[in-house]
Amino acid sequence: MEEAAGMLKAVAHPVRIAIVELLDNGARRHVTEIFEQLGVEQAVASHHLAILRNRGVLSQVREGKRMYYFLRHPRLAEIVDCIKYCCAN
Template sequence: MKKVELHLMGPHQRAKYEALAGVLKALAHPTRLFIVEELARQGPRCVCELTERIGADISTVSRHLALLKKEGLLSTTKQGTMIFYHLRFPCVVNFLECLHSALAEQMEEKLHLLLKQVGEEQGVY
């Protein structure tokens, strides 16, 4: 008989969440987000061109790209000595935009709360 540790997360679930976390981690960096949106907006770009726009060392940019590729978000093609990176799932930017607008709302809420507080304080004195 199988002992039922009633609600403990199993190894299968664990693996699923680790894979997901890998992809999300790859996205969770300002430079890498910029890269993803740039590729979505402008189409495939080579390392040097992206590097220009980012303003970091080219080796750093190369590493960011490698990570995104490793997690399956980008693919590459060669043209001469240059390597072009492609966004494999353009739909991720939809999610990013959605998240961004939710963020904007949230910031506004916070701002309102803050303003209200300040207003009340001024009212008191």
């Protein structure tokens, strides 16, 4: 139960929710793609990526000079979608 609460707490920020949505469906993205698509500064994206990585939400893999991020638990995006649906109704 504590692990689930920690994961939900880690995602509980609009930028981090947007990152989870970007990485839905098994997508892997590097930090440049993420900050450009979100329209935030690179430092902001890197800060939120670090939080998600440290809480076990994201994993990363290096390819050449780039670090790619992906959801460690792909079904987490479905939970975020469910919460958004509940808030809309």
